[in-house]
Amino acid sequence: MEFRRPGVASFGLIAISIGMLAVIACGGSSTTTTSSGTIKVGLLHSLSGTMAISEVSVKDAELLAISEINAKGGVLGKQLVPVIEDGASDWPTFAEKAQKLISTDKVAVVFGGWTSASRKAMLPVFERNKALLYYPVQYEGLESSPYIYYTGATTNQQIIPALDYLKSQGKMKIYLLGSDYVFPRTANKEIKAYAAANGMTILGERYTPLGSTEYGTIVNKLKAAAPDFVFNTLNGDSNVAFFKQLKAAGLTDKTMPTMSVSIAEDEVRGVGVDNLVGHLVAWNYYQTTDNAQNTAFVKAYKAKYGATRVTDDPIEAAYVQVYLWAAEAAKANSVDPEKVKAAAGGIIFNAPEGLVTVNGDNHHVSKTARIGIIGSDGLIKEIWNSGKPIEPDPYLKSYAWAKGLS
Amino acid sequence: MEIWVSQLFTGISLASILLLVALGLTFTFGQMNVVNMAHGEFIMAGAYTAFVVQGVLGAQLLSISIPVALVLAFVVAGAIGLLMERTILRRLYSRPLDTLVVTWGVSLILQQLARMIFGAQNVEVKAPSWLSGGLALHGVTFPYSRLFILAVVVVAIAAIWFLMNRVPYGRQMRAVVQHRQLAATSGIRTHSVDATTFFVGSGLAGMAGVALTLLGPIGPTLGTNYLVDAFLVVVVGGLGQLPGAVIAALALGLLNATLEFNTNASLARVLVFVAIVAFLQFRPQGLIALRTRALR
Secondary structure (H helix, E strand, C coil): CCCCCCCCCCHHHHHHHHHHHHHHHHHHCCCCCCHHHEEEEEEEECCCCCCHHHHHHHHHHHHHHHHHHHHCCCECCEEEEEEEEECCCCHHHHHHHHHHHHHCCCCCCEEECCCHHHHHHHHHHHHHHCCCEEECCCCCCCCCCCCEEECCCCHHHCHHHHHHHHHHCCCCEEEEEEECCHHHHHHHHHHHHHHHHHCCEEEEEEEECCCCCCCHHHHHHHHHHCCCEEEEECCCHHHHHHHHHHHHCCCCCCCCCEEECCCCHHHHHHHCHHHHCCCEEEECCCCCCCCHHHHHHHHHHHHHHCCCCCCCHHHHHHHHHHHHHHHHHHHHCCCCHHHHHHHHCCCEEEECCEEEEECCCCCEECECCEEEEECCCCCEEEEEECCCCECCCCCCCCCHHHCCCC | CHHHHHHHHHHHHHHHHHHHHHHHHHHHHHHCCCCCCCHHHHHHHHHHHHHHHHHHHCCCCHHHHHHHHHHHHHHHHHHHHHHHHHHCHHHHCCCHHHHHHHHHHHHHHHHHHHHHHHCCCCECCCCCHHHCCEEEECCEEEEHHHHHHHHHHHHHHHHHHHHHHHCHHHHHHHHHHHCHHHHHHCCCCHHHHHHHHHHHHHHHHHHHHHHHCCCCCECCCCCHHHHHHHHHHHHHHCCCCHHHHHHHHHHHHHHHHHHHHHCCHHHHHHHHHHHHHHHHHHCCCCCCCCCCHHHC
């Protein structure tokens, strides 16, 4: 996925996790993967640096899933022992630590990454070592490594449903606004192809450098173009500046509605609820998603990490992917990566976001797309969903209009 | 027609923001020749002051929080600047390039400090109701937040002009810049003047931080977004030259707005840099030049 502004701050948590890491490292150093009744699993996220706070929440969700699985007897009757490493918001470090987890710690699987850059850095390491990585964040698609499972959304489970929704609402004139790097540019290429095939008009396409904070000109452009909707792929801090300046110019969710794909519950607070109320977002899960699994998940997460913490889409996907791997290993009756891979296809899990099914061919999972509206309490309320899980299609092969994109 | 007026206003507003972040630097860099890489963090300190002030005053007093924060931020950022000047920089006045490295280190420390105190996530500063929305005239909306920043800049410039030209202490500051030894022999306590200059420069950065909370994100790295722009304005305007900084900010703001309107944000930025490099080929001393310690 993209860079996002770090979430809830908690140096205490980081300290605790470092402490845990030390304890685990000492306690587990003499064991191999499956001896002595335990299985080591690697957690590789940025626990320091600019990405830390987003990724700390994701790591927390994975630890929650591991402790729940252990409480229910573990995997293949063995307890899971997490080995936590810090990617330090630095992509080469991710590759280095991945190698360390695989060859030194001999973990059975690694759950890790957030940015597409970190995933791309780790990909060759996992392919070379024939080891497994589970990656929990929505991303730009057009990738399908045999050794990575992508448990966040690919474009046809987030961006395309968002466009379907806009079309169904008669919003045919779209303005594209994004940060200037690979994710927004790839996404917008797909959006333009979709628009051309569906009779939508793209009134404009604008990019601003990552971290840009001046949106006066963009706001003027938007006003002059008067689109039905702004499709927003801005990232991180820029969202704060954009929405503040949009509101200051007198444009509201009524007069200049936007659809964002990078603003989840964690980000809403940093942008300021006042600036975002009524605007739309597209994800596969919200804290408010209404089912028994989610109620239990939100309760367990808050009980473990504090009532002020929120859950959101990547946090949920991180939690789910541990369960998916556990189910696959149970089915394979082994934690050997090749056997787990062979067993992965068709694994179904009743997740907080609803039923998800692992696709054995492209290593993504089916997910229900959800459009949400940001409420004055900072939470996101679902206003539309795809009704059923959407099969992942990272290369958009099943869409005629997408020919020539990949 | 409306769009051109809007765009002209955007350019002027951008200029006012550039000028605001650069004002403090005309003192610390322009007057004192300290390559102050921590300038952005003084801005950040000002922004967090606004956040703290809003927390302390609460919802009832939200309407006065921004003016109160402007005053407090001047003191807070000024005090941090003063501390840095007294403890570190005064030892480095004869080594301007070393100040670059040292102040960069200070900027990293201040960023991490902010992260430890306030957390890495952005915090929210609410715009009081009188700063929300905008003045609508003939189909053009002038956001109150941008008008407010413009007003702050105008007042700040007037105050600085008054200080430098009508107050004895300001004249002493100019005297020290123009010729330190001569100023010292005339009985001016140059060390104390240095400290004051740095306090005022850092304080202005703090005020800029408060104003910027109305437009942008508030996080530990907020200042780094504005640091380069601030240096550009000072360099193009001429070191330590207030009129030069005003003209430079206006030119850069309008140029950026025009180019961005006709191309895109990334390209506009590149073109502005090209224009600056070309300009400095012809006038390396900036728009307005004066013999200063920096140029001797």
